[in-house]
Amino acid sequence: MSIAADLIRGHTDMIILAHLLKEDSYGYKINRIMAEKTDNKFELKEATLYTAFRRLEESGFIISYWGDENTGARRRYYSITEEGRKEFLRLIDEWENAKIIIDKLISGSDI
Amino acid sequence: MSIAADLIRGHTDMIILAHLLKEDSYGYKINRIMAEKTDNKFELKEATLYTAFRRLEESGFIISYWGDENTGARRRYYSITEEGRKEFLRLIDEWENAKIIIDKLISGSDI
């Protein structure tokens, strides 16, 4: 893990929603893809991941259903809702904004 | 406040150290400059700010001293240490890294 926890805090929802935007998925797979995308530099802790799923589902941004695999471990799939899409756009916007503001706050210029 | 709290979480130390890199300063002024720099979109809550000062001083990244104003409210000034400069560089590096990683994680590409 080459990235501090607090830098990710608050971004987990956005990251999860980004994955579900393309297709329904499940926890284990999302973490595999994250590891792959970042050359194993980063993945969500399981407890963090499942906490986020609960939070997102309670907020109505995702819904879950059990997969119908008849082999291997059972999977709980998640699907993004229309509300979730809106929330994702809001989070993206907020993130783009945060990058600008934080960079401004650590910049040397006084204006 | 147009930026979510959790997006700032973990960046307060870096932001404070960035200010002190240029010159010694004190809490109230740092917040004034932050507000000014961001068109009043953002400033640290006082409790957050002073908590951060305690944390940074305990870690040896800053030292404090009382100003010698003979008018107005007293000011506690903070000065960055050599350790603090190193920490700042580390935090900057981490932040640059986090931006890349997070952007990668929310990107549509699978590679």
Add this chain to the structure above:
DNA sequence: TGATATACCTTGACAGATGAGGTATATTGT
């Protein structure tokens, strides 16, 4: 005299992240 600005501080509560533990099934190597 009262409001506002400057300037500091503490405490308790909250939310998200996480370590540590658990369960269960399928595959692969010996």
Add this chain to the structure above:
DNA sequence: ACAATATACCTCATCTGTCAAGGTATATCA
């Protein structure tokens, strides 16, 4: 046959940073 590993889920207690709400004190301005 058996152990190890990979897949896949889950909960609970704890930690940390944030912040609302409260406080103190001085100077200025209407």
